[in-house]
Amino acid sequence: MREPEIELLCSQLAAYYVFPDTAAEIAKVVRARLDEGAYSGVDDEEFARRVTEDLQSVNGDKHLRLLHSAEEVPETGEESAFDPVAYRKEAELDAFGIHRVERLEGNVGLLDLRLLHDAEIATPAYVAAMNLVAHTDALIIDLRNNRGGDPHTVALVCSYLFDEPVHLNDIYNRPDDTTQQFWTLPHVPGPKFGGKKPVYVLTSSRTFSGAEELSYNLQQNERATLIGETTKGGAHPGDRYRVGPHLKSAVPNGRAINPVSGTNWEGVGVVPHIQVPEDSAFEVAYEKATSKPE
Structure with missing residues (x-):
């Protein structure tokens, strides 16, 4: 059963996704796919791949993803899944x-x-x-x-x-x-x-x-x-949030607005x-x- 992960992901979309109305549409899609059994009987890596495909099916936002992590995603008590110590080491290397x-x-x-x-x-x-x-x-x-x-x-x-x-x-x-x-x-x-x-x-x-x-x-x-x-x-920056021991979401919570063009490069x-x-x-x-x- 993948319902706990999907419901947590949908709550993150509702709280953070840059376009609230679109977040509701995306949540409908992944819940429907859950009910169809699209996420049943697969490991975390394949689950993340399938969910990402469905997340991006509504408006093509390539920043919006469910990510599989080989390393365990720690429960920090914070909603964000960002690990500054691991990130610094990665950046230095x-x-x-x-x-x-x-x-x-x-x-x-x-x-x-x-x-x-x-x-x-x-x-x-x-x-x-x-x-x-x-x-x-x-x-x-x-x-x-x-x-x-x-x-x-x-x-x-x-x-x-x-x-x-x-x-x-x-x-x-x-x-x-x-x-x-x-x-x-x-x-x-x-x-x-x-x-x-x-x-x-x-x-x-x-x-x-x-x-x-x-x-x-x-x-x-x-x-x-x-x-x-x-x-x-x-053109939609965001943050990452823990969804499970080896799963984290990447949810865009912002959008770029260029002062010259008044728009950005999202989707184009x-x-x-x-x-x-x-x-x-x-x-x-x-x-x-x-x-x-x-």
């Missing part, structure tokens, strides 16, 4: 999501970012990376394998790419009924790349969430040329300026970065 920083031939900077880890712990690493590429003549930011991250880290990276203050993004949070503004920072450590030299952002159909925000922020403010594929289309993705297969994106960007103006 991941170099805070910075996969590669390099100065290429022709004095072109390359940042290959795979995950934009929380600014609270990742800021020193991102400051170091941005300082290393500050004096290059052009910058390529590779987000083709980036699955998202912290909007504060997005703002930190953007702060090195503008000369003047820029209102980057707003995030509406349903549980608090608040809207938080994200701006470039008034001061950042070390030299900036600045707001005049060319920036190229590489995207793929896997580029997601916070990586899409970084792409969209730069695109809407006409600060970068995006090259590659239309991104995955997830970020469409690059130059659309090419992801495997060709670097070559196109590097050629542009190294070509001399006529």
Whole structure:
């Protein structure tokens, strides 16, 4: 029987999901699927896969998931399933999501970012990376394998790419009924790349969430040329909640609102300026970065 897990999940949707009316529709779907026996006789991993498919069937919200965890999800007494100690260790082993920083031939900077880890712990690493590429003549930011991250880290990276203050993004949070503004920072450590030299952002159909925000922020403010594929289309940040010993939900409780467009990339993705297969994106960007103006 999966009724306890489904009912707990539905209560989390009702309390936290960014669109309350849609939460009610989604709850109807998963309860109906429970009654049909769709979740019977399967292990936790398959249960999570089936439920995720049904959760996303109403409005295609790719942030909305039921996750299977091989490690036991602790009962902390808090509703959130976030484990800060485990997360910090994971982030450190991941170099805070910075996969590669390099100065290429022709004095072109390359940042290959795979995950934009929380600014609270990742800021020193991102400051170091941005300082290393500050004096290059052009910058390529590779987000083709980036699955998202912290909007504060997005703002930190953007702060090195503008000369003047820029209102980057707003995030509406349903549980608090608040809207938080994200701006470039008034001061950042070390030299900036600045707001005049060319920036190229590489995207793929896997580029997601916070990586899409970084792409969209730069695109809407006409600060970068995006090259590659239309991104995955997830603009609803959220939290994770315990559903069972090896199950936790990912429930979006917010939505991005870009101050330039008045909307976001949810469900549609970020469409690059130059659309090419992801495997060709670097070559196109590097050629542009190294070509001399006529």
